[in-house]
Amino acid sequence: MRIDPVSGGADTINGAIYVTNAVGTTIDLKAYARLIHEAGFQVSVSDYGYDFTASSPDGGGLGVDGGQVTKISFSFFGDY
Numbered sequence: 001m002r003i004d005p006v007s008g009g010a011d012t013i014n015g016a017i018y019v020t021n022a023v024g025t026t027i028d029l030k031a032y033a034r035l036i037h038e039a040g041f042q043v044s045v046s047d048y049g050y051d052f053t054a055s056s057p058d059g060g061g062l063g064v065d066g067g068q069v070t071k072i073s074f075s076f077f078g079d080y
Contacts, residue, residue, distance in 0.1 A: 016073045029066045036062065 021027050033052050037043045041054035041062070050066035063073040 012075070012077045014073075014075045016071055018069045018071050020069055026066055027070050029064065029070070032064065 019027060029050060029052065033043050033045060033054070036054045041056050041060075043052055043054045045052040052064050054062040054064070058076075060076045061074065063071075065071045065073075
């Protein structure tokens with residue numbers, strides 16, 4: 001849907017992507033959290049159930065905030 005400015009340096013990157021599903025409503029966060037977990041991320045769902053964070057063993061991270069539009073914040077620090 002749209003992105004925030006992406007910033008970073010030689011070994012870092014930070015940014016955000018705003019997404020909706022095909023009909024313009026929020027994505028299924030439980031399904032997305034399962035998919036991220038299956039891809040090897042450690043997922044932590046909030047008590048409220050409309051957001052979660054995820055981290056990967058190689059230094060990547062996501063913060064997913066559900067709402068009218070789902071915001072996926074991402075960051076990575078390390079060598080690739």
